[in-house]
Amino acid sequence: MLSRRSVLRALGGGAALGALAGCGVPAAYVAPGDRAAADRSARDRRLTWANWPLYIDTDDSGRKRPTLEAFERRTGIAVDYVEEINDNDEFFGKISPALMNHQPTDRDLIVISDWMCARFVRLGWVQEMDRARQPNVTRYLDPLLRSPAFDPGRRFTVPWQSGITGIAYNRRELGREIRHVSDLWASDLKGRVTLLSGLDEAFALLMQGDGVDITRWTADDFHRMCDQVEKRVKGGHIRRFTGNDYIKDLFSRDVLACQAYSGDVIQLQADDPDIEFVVPEEGAELWSESLMIPNLAAHKTNAERLVDHYYDPDVAAELAAWVNYVCPVPAAQDVLASAKDEETAALAEDPLIFPDTAMRRRLAIARDIAAEERVEFARRWNGIVGL
Known part of the structure; x- marks a missing residue:
């Protein structure tokens, strides 16, 4: 696919x-x-x-x-x-x-x-x-x-x-719930987390985890987010950056938690009911x-x-x-x-197709990356991701 x-x-x-x-x-x-x-x-x-x-x-x-x-x-x-x-x-x-x-x-x-x-x-x-x-x-x-x-x-x-960029994880293997973006950085997930490689796909959720209003984020917000991701890459916490191939990592249990798209997880859950999708308490991007x-x-x-x-x-x-x-x-x-x-x-009744009221309150559409920002931001992000 x-x-x-x-x-x-x-x-x-x-x-x-x-x-x-x-x-x-x-x-x-x-x-x-x-x-x-x-x-x-x-x-x-x-x-x-x-x-x-x-x-x-x-x-x-x-x-x-x-x-x-x-x-x-x-x-x-x-x-x-x-x-x-x-x-x-x-x-x-x-x-x-x-x-x-x-x-x-x-x-x-x-x-x-x-x-x-x-x-x-x-x-x-x-x-x-x-x-x-x-x-x-x-x-x-x-x-x-x-x-x-x-x-x-x-x-x-x-x-x-439409869809939601949130977090997918294997609850049985992890043995606990994930409710916040910060939960990805717990010590028991070191080397078992992936993030999306696309700048436009990845940045909003990571900013939300830092308390940023993604409808009006700034360059400072972006670079602070990059600093944090870069630190976790160097420390070995983030396993790798992915496209849609995070699906096979999650299904094989090589990865226990990852950035994911809601539509993909519905399909995954049909084969593995232990996989869950969460809209973090801080919010998630609606795209x-x-x-x-x-x-x-x-x-x-x-x-x-x-x-x-x-x-x-x-x-x-x-x-x-x-x-x-x-x-x-x-x-x-x-x-x-x-x-x-x-x-x-x-x-x-599936909230990933029709989000319920509580979930809708946590969804936001990120402001897009302006033309004058894109080259600088892409260079910074791609340097971290390794593209």
């Missing part, structure tokens, strides 16, 4: 974009009046949608996508669904030359992580959506996700799926991977209708039951609860 959360590699595409935007290169930014193409939706009833692998419901054969095919039947709009996004930076490198040079990408809808969405929004590479065509989004989008710092009011982005319409998309209206289709609670429930990430449509919980199948109905 390919990771849907990228690893920021050295000073690769993400850092290069930060430098580009930070230098204010005129060719990179696209003004609002230059973003739209003539919309062919009415006469050309189709659209192209780029997404990550294994990120939509399929039937038992793996060939059909029930929720997507329902949209095609209802609207008569044909969807070319392409599973081509394996890494945020890689995909940025694929489509940025077209966007930078004001050329079409041949895609009407894309899904990337919000920290990367922030850069697209800053550069003016995506179009504002028409909420008049999206009544479901207006009505049902989770209030926690409605107004991130990079896109107030979600004018340019709509969450596809999203979001739908966007890139500049010069030829089928903008069709794309907006497809986005709204997935905010129908019945559709959102069907998707949530398959992907097991945090559902951005809380109203889907009641739909799942009423399912005749007991296993499906039980998903409505």
Whole structure:
């Protein structure tokens, strides 16, 4: 299974974009009046949608996508669904030359992580959506996700799926609970802890463990966090830094506690009920991977209708039951609860799909790393991680 959360590699595409935007290169930014193409939706009833692998419901054969095919039947709009996004930076490198040079990408809808969405929004590479065509989004989008710092009011982005970066651990092997980020640094976990290697994936939870409000963190907060991580790397407490391969370390018990994504842990728990996921008392990061319409998309209206289709609670429930990430449509919980199948109905009570009130109070969306900060911060973090 390919990771849907990228690893920021050295000073690769993400850092290069930060430098580009930070230098204010005129060719990179696209003004609002230059973003739209003539919309062919009415006469050309189709659209192209780029997404990550294994990120939509399929039937038992793996060939059909029930929720997507329902949209095609209802609207008569044909969807070319392409599973081509394996890494945020890689995909940025694929489509940025077209966007930078004001050329079409041949895609009407894309899904990337919000920290990367922030850069697209800053550069003016995506179009504002028409909420008049999206009544479901207006009505049902989770209030926690409605107004991130990079896109107030979600004018340019709509969450596809959401998730939590928290802590996973083997309770039986460890013999105690983990409730705080600081619990990772207990002496009995020396050499048995992993952290995520991606800067954008790792930093927020570690700052929260230090009492930082991640909606308004500062450079001093960042460097203090790095100092602490660097000390624990040198002392041998942190075993290594990982992408999604923390899953095999945790499953094999080589690692007893790690930074982890909520959606992965649901799958792990099916095979090993001793694995638990915790949102620390200090809080955890709520993240999203979001739908966007890139500049010069030829089928903008069709794309907006497809986005709204997935905010129908019945559709959102069907998707949530398959992907097991945090559902951005809380109203889907009641739909799942009423399912005749007991296993499906039980998903409505899973706090990693529908966080309960107590958990929601501890979730926050981190402010993104600004363009002018990225090169410096990436260099510091990657030096610690060894990228």
